[in-house]
Amino acid sequence: MNYDDFAELYDRQYDVYRDDLHFYAGVAERVGGRVLEIGAGTGRVTAFLARRGVSVLGLEPSARMIERGQERARAEGLRLDFVQGEAGTFRLEERFALVIAPFNALMHLYTPGEQLEALQNVRQHLQPSGAFVFDLYVPRLGAMNTLRHEGETFYHPDGARTDVFLIQRHDAPHQMLTTEYFVDTTAPGGAVTRRPYTLTQRYYTRYEVEWLLRCAGFGPPRVTGSFQGGPVTEASEVMVFQTRVE
Numbered sequence: 073m074n075y076d077d078f079a080e081l082y083d084r085q086y087d088v089y090r091d092d093l094h095f096y097a098g099v100a101e102r103v104g105g106r107v108l109e110i111g112a113g114t115g116r117v118t119a120f121l122a123r124r125g126v127s128v129l130g131l132e133p134s135a136r137m138i139e140r141g142q143e144r145a146r147a148e149g150l151r152l153d154f155v156q157g158e159a160g161t162f163r164l165e166e167r168f169a170l171v172i173a174p175f176n177a178l179m180h181l182y183t184p185g186e187q188l189e190a191l192q193n194v195r196q197h198l199q200p201s202g203a204f205v206f207d208l209y210v211p212r213l214g215a216m217n218t219l220r221h222e223g224e225t226f227y228h229p230d231g232a233r234t235d236v237f238l239i240q241r242h243d244a245p246h247q248m249l250t251t252e253y254f255v256d257t258t259a260p261g262g263a264v265t266r267r268p269y270t271l272t273q274r275y276y277t278r279y280e281v282e283w284l285l286r287c288a289g290f291g292p293p294r295v296t297g298s299f300q301g302g303p304v305t306e307a308s309e310v311m312v313f314q315t316r317v318e
């Protein structure tokens with residue numbers, strides 16, 4: 073799954089998503105030391121942490137996402153460090169006090185083999201008793217196979233508007249959710265151009281993640297149903313996992 077094509081849409085869609093920022097900054101400040109962020113994207117969380125004085129390195133496979141992250145850094149007068157690589161295969165000399173994987177970054181690991189490889193690799197890059205913290209959405213699916221518009225409309229300075237339509241397909245036996253986006257931009261004169269993108273995510277159940285962590289050498293995680301704490305309930309939209317190397 074390559075995010076190069078998504079970089080611009082991604083910023084437009086998620087720059088406003090702030091639910092997790094103070095949580096990750098709080099964890100980084102409590103743990104102290106250098107942080108590795110897996111799947112850093114265009115640096116939404118990376119930049120927030122850096123602005124708070126946290127020393128953070130963003131690992132990201134997509135060159136285009138990193139480029140946009142660097143553009144953001146320049147625009148904000150920040151220095152951000154990114155390294156190109158994937159969770160399962162990156163190799164760094166450095167050992168970190170904390171590894172984070174915010175906003176569903178682990179949902180791009182599709183098989184148990186890829187997941188375990190990534191978690192073991194993360195563990196290898198942590199200091200003894202280092203912390204690993206990440207969040208995943210709770211699989212609650214909307215209307216499948218139906219064209220939806222979920223209120224995502226962006227207005228451009230020249231008067232054009234972009235509407236994001238989507239169709240989701242659920243592959244239950246493989247726990248995969250594929251979203252086809254149709255990104256329609258209407259020019260001021262009325263001409264419409266459409267850009268399609270496809271995103272496949274592998275969703276997890278809570279206890280599956282607990283077993284994976286155990287298999288990869290992590291201790292029993294603290295699992296909460298929001299970034300503010302509290303248990304995972306029927307109403308939770310996210311599962312937040314906090315664990316340490318055992």
Ligand SMILES: C[S@@+](CC[C@H](N)C(=O)[O-])C[C@H]1O[C@@H](n2cnc3c(N)ncnc32)[C@H](O)[C@@H]1O
Pocket residue numbers: 073074075086110111112113114115116117131132133134137157158159160173174175176177180181
């Ligand atoms: C949903 S985005 C999250 C981006 C960022 N963490 C944020 O909070 O805005 C998921 C990111 O994971 C990256 N990714 C995809 N496959 C990956 C892999 N195998 N290892 C690490 N990151 C991956 C994608 O390129 C994308 O930037």
